[in-house]
Amino acid sequence: MxxxxxxxxxxxxxxxxxxxxxxxxxxxxxxxxxxxxxxxxxxxxxxxxxxxxxxxxxxxxxxxxxxxxxxxxxxxxxxxxxxxxxxxxxxxxxxxxxxxxxxxxxxxxxxxxxxxxxxxxxxxxxxxxxxxxxxxxxxxxxxxxxxxxxxxxxxxxxxxxxxxxxxxxxxxxxxxxxxxxxxxxxxxxxxxxxxxxxxxxxxxxxxxxxxxxxxxxxxxxxxxxxxxxxxxxxxxxxxxxxxxxxxxxxxxxxxxxxxxxxxxxxxxxxxxxxxxxxxxxxxxxxxxxxxxxxxxxxxxxxxxxxxxxxxxxxxxxxxxxxxxxxxxxxxxxxxxxxxxxxxxxxxxxxxxxxxxxxxxxxxxxxxxxxxxxxxxxxxxxxxxxxxxxxxxxxxxxxxxxxxxxxxxxxxLFFTPLEGDFFRISLQELVSRKGSMEHMHPQPDYLFGSVYWKAIYPGVYVNNELPVEDCKKRGTIKECSIEVTRQRIVQLPILYSPEMLSIEVNGEKLNYFPVVTEKPYMLAGINLPPGKYFVTAEFTGLWWANWISLIAWVLLAAYISLEHLKNAQL
Structure with a gap:
């Protein structure tokens, strides 16, 4: 051994x-x-x-x-x-x-x-x-x-x-x-x-x-x-x-x-x-x-x-x-x-x-x-x-x-690196859209830590009234909204079909895509007059999540039983 x-x-x-x-x-x-x-x-x-x-x-x-x-x-x-x-x-x-x-x-x-x-x-x-x-x-x-x-x-x-x-x-x-x-x-x-x-x-x-x-x-x-x-x-x-x-x-x-x-x-x-x-x-x-x-x-x-x-x-x-x-x-x-x-x-x-x-x-x-x-x-x-x-x-x-x-x-395949190298700040790293967008080099060094939270600009009711009272709790967006007549409300989350969980006053509600003046397609909901507490979270496809969860539970149970069986021998 x-x-x-x-x-x-x-x-x-x-x-x-x-x-x-x-x-x-x-x-x-x-x-x-x-x-x-x-x-x-x-x-x-x-x-x-x-x-x-x-x-x-x-x-x-x-x-x-x-x-x-x-x-x-x-x-x-x-x-x-x-x-x-x-x-x-x-x-x-x-x-x-x-x-x-x-x-x-x-x-x-x-x-x-x-x-x-x-x-x-x-x-x-x-x-x-x-x-x-x-x-x-x-x-x-x-x-x-x-x-x-x-x-x-x-x-x-x-x-x-x-x-x-x-x-x-x-x-x-x-x-x-x-x-x-x-x-x-x-x-x-x-x-x-x-x-x-x-x-x-x-x-x-x-x-x-x-x-x-x-x-x-x-x-x-x-x-x-x-x-x-x-x-x-x-x-x-x-x-x-x-x-x-x-x-x-x-x-x-x-x-x-x-x-x-x-x-x-x-x-x-x-x-x-x-x-x-x-x-x-x-x-x-x-x-x-x-x-x-x-x-x-x-x-x-x-x-x-x-x-x-x-x-x-x-x-x-x-x-x-x-x-x-x-x-x-x-x-x-x-x-x-x-x-x-x-x-x-x-x-x-x-x-x-x-x-x-x-x-x-x-x-x-x-x-x-x-x-x-x-x-x-x-x-x-x-x-x-x-x-x-x-x-x-x-x-x-x-x-x-x-x-x-x-x-x-x-x-024979190791060659010197050449080109415009990046010394960029963390702010620059996380503020860009990301994949395949050109990023200009910044004078700052890479060192530092990131702990700030997001701000949600440009969230509107019918593109007119900004929704100001939104915050984030873990992975969930929470918004307190009041509307005086039937309105379409844009929520601070990108539209993803079947993969969002949106609740209004504790009950799930269907959502739809809403295109803003910016190049974003946000999730929208239709609300009658009243006061609402809205939560939104990206959860993925429910059926795929359940199949994976069941597979992991069964796998964990099997491995545990195998270890118990081996321990008794």
């Missing part, structure tokens, strides 16, 4: 060091790089304020858009913002940028650990698993997007993908109900971290697990294979049920958001994923940059990286020309992993427009490079299989040299 604890402690320290090195271009804690990072830091600040208000789970940004409860977390990544908000609140109260970085680092550390566990599950080789895990973390794709985009939620999802894949494979190898429960939790973590990465990882891992299960059914031809596959399917379904409070509104009303309107055909952006870039051994921009038109261009270099390409190619070579080197399970795993690798590579590359033949749901990807995590997890596992075949005996020197080679190869 002590030896096992030492092993995992050593692995944890190892991955902490690897991830720390990965973040070396973002070493400064008071200067935010250009590109998207500044928006994510602002939303971490808003998340902390939401937690202060008692939002569990996070749904709205408390003081964005004049405090009208913009439901940013209902439609994008509540889990990483919750973790980031907690770190900012309790550990880095003077610097939300540090909290943002530490959240990404924490996710990637877990990603390294679980990628190691996944590779070890397939290869039973700690040496191959360790080197392969470093290939995953030090992949050019992760380096490029961390450094030159600052992709907060996507970076966190790269840490969750190995957890979901590990949970699924563990359930496949031992489909007992306890594994089904943990598989569901693993998919919840990914679903609430990044919906696009979740969608494609769900599709590709489901294909992989289904192929493995169908192969077993073909070989064994017994009913147990069908029962096992149904249990694994329950794991996928449980993950969706646990996260339905988030996925439900996203599926039904995600088209209302700005991102929902912007679903271009990914073929418009395939210049970023041309075959030359994908196969490049070093950092190379996919096209020349016009700095006059784009002072802060995305300088991303999307490459698979030669360590992964060469090792995956070695597996392919043996599959085609020398399949006898593989045992039964190794051959099965290698064939289906290589199939996932090739399909995902083709989708990222997109040499011709096959997207127009796919269901519209696939357009959510926007850019084909967002499928790249599927190349990463399948290519990493192929790399582990190849390393095991190359070096049959465990050797610490080989492990050291392997990690060194991967590190040197990754170093």
């Amino acid at each position: 002590m030896g096992k604890a030492k092993k995992w402690l050593g692995l944890t320290v190892f991955f902490i060091l690897i991830v720390t090195a990965l973040f070396s271009p973002l070493a400064s804690n008071d200067v935010i790089p250009p590109y998207e990072m500044v928006f994510y830091v602002g939303y971490v600040v808003q998340a902390k304020l939401g937690l202060d208000d008692g939002q569990i789970p996070l749904r709205t940004s408390p003081i964005q858009w004049h405090g009208y409860d913009y439901p940013i977390y209902q439609f994008t990544s509540p889990l990483p913002y919750t973790i980031g908000g907690l770190i900012y609140k309790y550990f880095t109260p003077s610097n939300p940028y540090e909290a943002t970085k530490y959240t990404m680092m924490l996710a990637l550390i877990f990603g390294g650990i679980f990628m190691y566990k996944t590779a070890d599950l397939l290869t039973k080789s700690s040496q191959a698993s360790l080197i392969a895990s470093v290939i995953y973390l030090m992949s050019p794709y992760i380096i490029s997007f961390l450094t030159h985009v600052g992709a907060f939620t996507e970076a966190c999802s790269w840490g969750m993908v190995p957890i979901a894949v590990y949970g699924s494979l563990k359930c496949y190898y031992n489909p007992i109900w306890r594994r089904v429960a943990y598989m569901g939790i693993s998919w919840f973590l990914l679903a609430t971290t990044h919906n696009i990465t979740f969608f494609f990882t769900f599709v590709f891992s489901a294909i992989f697990i289904s192929l493995l299960s169908l192969y077993d059914l073909y070989c064994k031809r017994n009913r147990q294979c069908i029962i096992d596959f149904l249990k694994i399917s329950c794991g996928f379904a449980l993950g969706i049920a646990l996260s339905l409070f988030f996925l439900g509104p996203l599926a039904v009303y995600g088209g209302m958001t700005n991102a929902g309107y912007y679903h271009p055909n990914p073929m418009q952006h395939t210049h970023l994923t041309n075959i030359y870039s994908l196969l490049s051994p070093a950092y190379a921009l996919p096209e020349p940059v016009d700095r006059e038109l784009h002072p802060n261009p995305y300088k991303i270099s999307i490459s698979v990286g030669w360590p992964m390409l060469l090792l995956s190619g070695l597996v392919a070579y043996h599959l085609f020309f020398d399949p006898k080197v593989f045992s039964g399970d190794e051959k099965k795993n290698s064939i289906f992993l290589f199939l996932v690798f090739i399909i995902s590579f083709f989708v990222v590359w997109s040499p011709f427009d096959f997207w127009k033949y796919l269901p519209n749901a696939f357009m959510v990807v926007q850019w084909s490079f967002r499928v790249f995590p599927q190349i990463l997890w399948s290519g990493t596992l192929l790399s582990a299989i190849a390393i095991k075949k190359l070096v049959k005996k465990e050797n610490k020197l080989v492990m050291l040299v392997g990690v060194l080679i991967v590190g040197v190869s990754a170093g």
